[in-house]
Amino acid sequence: MLHRTTAETGTRVHARSGRTVRDLRRENRTAVLRRLYFDGPMSRLVLGPATGLSSGSVSNVVAELVAEGLVEEAGSVDSAGGRPRTLLRISPASSCMIGVDIGETRVRIELFDLTLTELARAERPLASSGPRTARYDVEVIVGHLRDGIAEVLRIADVPPERLLGVGVGVPGIVSRTGEDGSVVHGQTIGWHAVPLERLLRSAVELPAGVPYWIDNGAKTLGQAEMWFGAxxxxxxxxxxxxxSGVGACVVSDPLGPGRALEWGHLTVRVRGRRCRCGAQGCLEAYAGAEALLERWREAGGQPPADADEETALTAMLAAAYPPGPGTEPDLTALAVLEETAEYLGAGFSDLINLFQPERILVGGWAGLQLGARFLETVTAYARQYALRYPASRTGIALGTLGPEAVTVGAALLPLADFFARGGRRPETAPITPAPAWQAALQDRVTT
Structure with missing residues (x-):
């Protein structure tokens, strides 16, 4: 087998694949950690076939992980005629993650151990009245996160150095720059290129080595449902x-990151209702909770006065589908919801035709409420509008992790990176001097 040695590091490299011995060790550690995390406890004997590694490789990796405190013994099981086999599992207390959901009605901050047991929670309500942009004032949101992160660490008595990172789910598109880190473009909430990561690093008292992972809330929900849910x-x-609005995430690798879609801003009606993004005819202008309640009000309905969106949507559903026998439904609410079901079905058909997914899963606090009432109707419309073959191969169901799954998914962002690194924390890259030619040319430019 051919190998070469790099002049820069002296690391042995496989000539064909370009992978170093260090890469292979990291991949082996990742394989063992993931298998124990999702399917453990397991014995060393079972880990071999489950990961595709040799018994020697499994023993070496397990010894490292046990020495580092990432893996621990979890009892034993009898073997066929031999000594009992020791079971291994991920050590819950070895590290922690924080997950944050910047939602429509509140900011939720949760601290989890490595196995996603909740250790502490803090919530900060957002104003239910006034302009939406005022509700999402950047300084207010950053202040909520600063205080909430400090609160959960204090409640659980966890030192910040144990954190793998802070994951944050946000409404909007996230880009990344070398100077500011994660930048949020949230058109519907008035966030235009907000350097959220830089602002958090300045405001939150955490060690410099604790990473922030900021991404679209639908993407974090998708990761949670793919790892642990439906x-x-x-x-x-x-x-x-x-x-309040509508978003989506498409996932093509069950363990990898999904891709956020601005599905709510797909045009479903030319020159239709004005969306809160400023365009006309977006799906969100018909199917988001905020738009649903506005349409009910415009049609003559009477949502509860001074109620937040969650309470008002619950009242609308109760009016359209009265729980008690003999109670007449509110025909106005019922008509709005039935029209919404068709819009959603058409929107689902676009997802089916574009991505041909195995499943479409519905989550979020409004999605779970609406889906419990008319998901079958939405599914029927989706199959009516979509191409028959991909529609016949796509299941449509509710998510199973509840309305708070965005927070769990946000906490998975640093955890997924931790696993990809083989259970090692990010290393600070060494500072190397620039090549001589670069400095010389820079001098010519500045003189």
Whole structure:
């Protein structure tokens, strides 16, 4: 087998693949950690076939992980005629993660151990009245996160150095720059190129080595459902998030990151209702909770006065589908909801035709409420509008992790990176001097 040695590091490299011995060790550690995390406890004997590693490789990796405190013994099981086999599992107390959901009605901050047991929680309500942009004032949001992160660490008595990172789910598109880190473009909430990561690093008292992972809330929901919820076992899925607005995430690798879609701003009606993004005819202008309540009010309905969106949507559903026998439904609310079901079905058909997913999963506080009432109707419309073949191969169901799954998914962002690194924390890159030619040319430019 051919190998070469790099002049820069002296690391042995496989000539064909370009992978170093260090890369292989990291991949072996990742394989063992993931298998123990998702399917443990397991014995060393079972880990070999489950990961595809030799017994020697498994023993070496397990010894390292046990020495580092990432893996611990979890009892034993009898073997066929031999000594009992020791079971291994991920050590819950070895590290922690924080997950944050910047939602429509509140900011939720949760601290989890490595196995996603909640250790502490803090919530900060957002104003229910006034302009939306005022509700999402950047300084207010950053202040909520600063205080909430300090609160959960204090409640659980966890030193910040144990954190793998802070994951944050946000409404909007996230880009990244070398200077500011994660930058949020949230058109519907008045966030225009907000350097959220830089602002958090300045405001939150955490060690410089603790990373921030900021991403779209639908994407974090998708990761949670694929790892632990209704997406488990699926090769591909689209996870849709319904709250005040509408978003989605398409996943083609069950363990990899999904891709956020601005599905709510797909045009479903030319020159239709004005969306809160400023355009006309967006799906969100018909199917988001905020738009649903506005349409009910415009049609003559009477949402509860001074109620937040969650309470008002619950009242609308109760009016359209009265729980008690003999109670007449509110025909106005019922008509608005039935029209919404068709819009959603058409929107789902676009997802089916574009991505041909194995599953479409519905989540978010509004999605779970609406889906419990008329998901079958939405599914029927989706199959009516979509191409028959991909529609016949796509299942549509509710998510199973509840309305707070965005927070769990946000906490998975640093955890997924930790696993990809083989259970090692990010290393600070050494500072190397620039090549001589670069400095010389820079001098010519500045003189």
């Amino acid at each position: 997406g488990r076992g699926a090769r591909s899925a689209v996870v849709v998030l319904f709250g």
